[in-house]
Amino acid sequence: xxxxxxxxxxxxxxxxxxxxxxxxxxxxxxxxxxxxxxxxxxxxxxxxxxxxxxxxxxxxxxxxxxxxxxxxxxxxxxxxxxxxxxxxxxxxxxxxxxxxxxxxxxxxxxxxxxxxxxxxxxxxxxxxxxxxxxxxxxxxxxxxxxxxxxxxxxxxxxxxxxxxxxxxxxxxxxxxxxxxxxxx
Amino acid sequence: xxxxxxxxxxxxxxxxxxxxxxxxxxxxxxxxxxxxxxxxxxxxxxxxxxxxxxxxxxxxxxxxxxxxxxxxxxxxxxxxxxx
Numbered sequence: 001x002x003x004x005x006x007x008x009x010x011x012x013x014x015x016x017x018x019x020x021x022x023x024x025x026x027x028x029x030x031x032x033x034x035x036x037x038x039x040x041x042x043x044x045x046x047x048x049x050x051x052x053x054x055x056x057x058x059x060x061x062x063x064x065x066x067x068x069x070x071x072x073x074x075x076x077x078x079x080x081x082x083x084x085x086x087x088x089x090x091x092x093x094x095x096x097x098x099x100x101x102x103x104x105x106x107x108x109x110x111x112x113x114x115x116x117x118x119x120x121x122x123x124x125x126x127x128x129x130x131x132x133x134x135x136x137x138x139x140x141x142x143x144x145x146x147x148x149x150x151x152x153x154x155x156x157x158x159x160x161x162x163x164x165x166x167x168x169x170x171x172x173x174x175x176x177x178x179x180x181x182x183x184x
Numbered sequence: 185x186x187x188x189x190x191x192x193x194x195x196x197x198x199x200x201x202x203x204x205x206x207x208x209x210x211x212x213x214x215x216x217x218x219x220x221x222x223x224x225x226x227x228x229x230x231x232x233x234x235x236x237x238x239x240x241x242x243x244x245x246x247x248x249x250x251x252x253x254x255x256x257x258x259x260x261x262x263x264x265x266x267x
Contacts, residue, residue: 100220
């Protein structure tokens, strides 16, 4: 019977799968859920017993589960009307002649390990502050590395819309870093 | 001649698509004369790199483990599926 096998897999691979999911979803609950769904899908699969490289096989299933979650997130975003938001206006960043109204201050990723860790924490909290729809789009693109065409298909938006929104997300995160990292 | 607003938009888009030759030249020309937009470009690249680094850090951190309760729950599900 395949049951003991599945338990072995759980012991051997679940932490790895969890980290894999967490690195992409950045949400512990969602990451736990997709790992659970992956194991359920795995034991129900007819090819379950034939896997010589379970980790690779499980990771493949997990990837699909992660994409499903992202897809669901962005669909909800699409339903909430992408372009109609208070952050649609970029005027706060530029004056009427198109010059920076507040010139970007100088910063870089710190080399020191401890400082770098603090920097990454600040970066994450800046991403968390984005409006949900922008954050999900940004994650799909810059963390998940989904290609642009697929994003547009999933969101049912034009490339131009996607570029505009990614631009806003990056402007927002950059400004947030300037305030919370540099001036902290 | 591009202004800073247009340049920053194209710099961001260059992370998502290939700019046309004309756009690339226009951006390059602006960056030559504008240190703030150069800074902006460097920082966008740094942000992307940092997000990547964060993902790698999570993936390679053995102290991050699936919570035992969740493991137990999955284990129980496996049992019941095979009943």
